[in-house]
Amino acid sequence: MDNNRILTDFWNLLNITSDYLKTGDKEEHSGLTISTDSLEKIAEEISVCTKCKLCETRNKTVPGSGSVNPALMIIGEAPGADEDKSGLPFVGRAGQYMDKWMDAISLEREKHLFLTNIIKCRPPGNRDPHPDEMAACLPFLQRQINIIKPAIILSVGRISSQVLTGKNEGIGRLRGKVYKYRGASLIPTYHPSGVLRNPEEYRKPVWEDLKQVKVCLDNINLNE
């Protein structure tokens, strides 16, 4: 299936299935609607989720982890083998490499970041997630974003960047700009696993993107 078709199918699935857009429980208090949703509740729901067929092959679900009030939210595509084993995001070689990127802009994983993926269960053999799987899983991410309210999101890799920008272009064309997603500044860049495979080509643009993240962080600090 080509990329155009995958993204079109994905948006169609998302648009026609209103249940997918559920954004967590709410309660009425003296006429005010207060959300009772939480990251723990979302993680519990994910742990027993059977909304797509990835539940049949996963070992552990990977809801995401990190600070509840992060300076930066990082969103990748899907868990890999190490993440599927541990239940934690970005713990394999690519994740360790990404920790070095964060070091370079003075951000620490537990203190400054919330890390997650579009898809919370590993696709077998690390294949691309299918449109129906992304459509089924995206509401979990949207609820996480509603709670965390990140000011800046770094999307790593083609798939997460396409889903969050809504644009069906390669990551080479998507990166280098700042977009908006649910109130956050969204900065797309290459996935660390891609950079590990081809450092000569991708290291420099990633560094440019990280500098853009730093500019956004500095602007927020200036305005606080």
Ligand code: SF4
């Ligand atoms: S990938 Fe998402 S929608 Fe599919 S089973 Fe896992 S948590 Fe549920």
